[in-house]
Amino acid sequence: MHAVGDPCWRDSQSVAHVALPHRVHLPDGTTRTDPEQWSLDEHVVAITGWSRSTLRQEDIDRMYPPPPPPSPLDAGYDTGLGWRLAWKAEDVALLTGLYVLARRAAELGVDQPVVVADMNGQS
Secondary structure (H helix, E strand, O other): OOOOOOEEEEOOOOOEEOOOOOOEEOOOOOEEOOHHHHOOOHHHHHHHOOEEEEOOHHHHHHHOOOOOOOOHHHHOEEOOOOOEEOOOHHHHHHHHHHHHHHHHHHHOOOOOOOOOOOEOOEO
């Protein structure tokens, strides 16, 4: 991960990039395709609008935005009575397995109810 003060390149809009583009087009119609070479030519760098710089905090914030907030379904709902309702793949797998077992038990004539107890997130 990049840090404040790391070297970077800025384009003509002053947006920071950690690497130069592979291909640049010059006003005379030619194309340069090796940034290792054309970055050493100050004339080409000036014409294409690139400049050397260092990363600032706002550049890093733009490169690595915070994750989006979880949806209400993923975040879950706390009832305030010690119950938390949320959807997770493990929960669906557990309930699907319980349904299959209960259906098979009913087919075999077992009439005992199935009880699932959730103890602090552990079923």
